[in-house]
Amino acid sequence: EVQLVESGGGLVQPGGSLKLSCAASGLTFSGSAIHWVRQASGKGLEWVGRMRSKANNYATAYVASVKGRFTISRDDSKNTAFLQMNSLKTEDTAVYYCTILGNDGALGQGTLVTVSS
Amino acid sequence: DIQMTQSPSSLSASVGDRVTITCRASQSISTYLNWYQQRPGKAPRFLIYAVSGLQSGVPSRFSGSGSGTDFTLTISSLQPEDFATYYCQQSYNTPYTFGQGTKLEIK
Numbered sequence: 501e502v503q504l505v506e507s508g509g510g511l512v513q514p515g516g517s518l519k520l521s522c523a524a525s526g527l528t529f530s531g532s533a534i535h536w537v538r539q540a541s542g543k544g545l546e547w548v549g550r551m552r553s554k555a556n557n558y559a560t561a562y563v564a565s566v567k568g569r570f571t572i573s574r575d576d577s578k579n580t581a582f583l584q585m586n587s588l589k590t591e592d593t594a595v596y597y598c599t600i601l602g603n604d605g606a607l608g609q610g611t612l613v614t615v616s617s
Numbered sequence: 618d619i620q621m622t623q624s625p626s627s628l629s630a631s632v633g634d635r636v637t638i639t640c641r642a643s644q645s646i647s648t649y650l651n652w653y654q655q656r657p658g659k660a661p662r663f664l665i666y667a668v669s670g671l672q673s674g675v676p677s678r679f680s681g682s683g684s685g686t687d688f689t690l691t692i693s694s695l696q697p698e699d700f701a702t703y704y705c706q707q708s709y710n711t712p713y714t715f716g717q718g719t720k721l722e723i724k
């Protein structure tokens with residue numbers, strides 16, 4: 501069974517930075533693309549970005565609202581993905597989920613990021 | 618960006634009912650369409666991959682169909698635990714956009 505566990509959320513001031521982690525198990529992590537999705541309180545789901553596997557050159561893509569501020573990375577040796585968030589804005593406040601799409605897809609339980617002064 | 622539109626936005630139904638939720642893409646996305654379920658206060662759950670691929674543990678009363686721009690999620694006989702919000706998502710082109718959600722409520 502695929503399991504994803506996010507960590508690293510918390511309270512940060514506008515303009516600050518935070519780095520989220522996503523620990524994966526139960527799958528061939530190195531061969532999987534990793535996605536991040538977020539959900540503001542009471543709102544729908546928003547895709548944030550993804551990093552493909554080494555075989556696909558670790559290609560990344562991001563939604564326009566985070567491009568240039570957020571960076572996805574991964575450490576295949578530790579089955580872990582990361583979301584580095586810089587220049588945070590109040591509108592980035594949300595629960596962040598890491599996800600894997602596919603026949604054995606999954607989402608984590610999420611980690612809450614609150615951007616507030 | 619590809620726009621995903623779900624209908625209806627909300628739906629009232631009874632246990633045992635057959636329910637269909639529709640998702641329409643603003644351009645053809647072939648079969649790159651996924652479905653998620655989110656129960657109140659819980660994390661989303663990945664239900665269906667690529668139109669009709671049920672994820673492990675998802676009951677067979679859930680099914681998906683469609684291709685191109687029009688897709689459906691069908692629940693053949695509603696159970697109490699199925700009352701939730703459902704989201705479609707296209708994974709054809711980045712950004713992988715979601716529909717606005719369909720809230721399925723008990724009648």
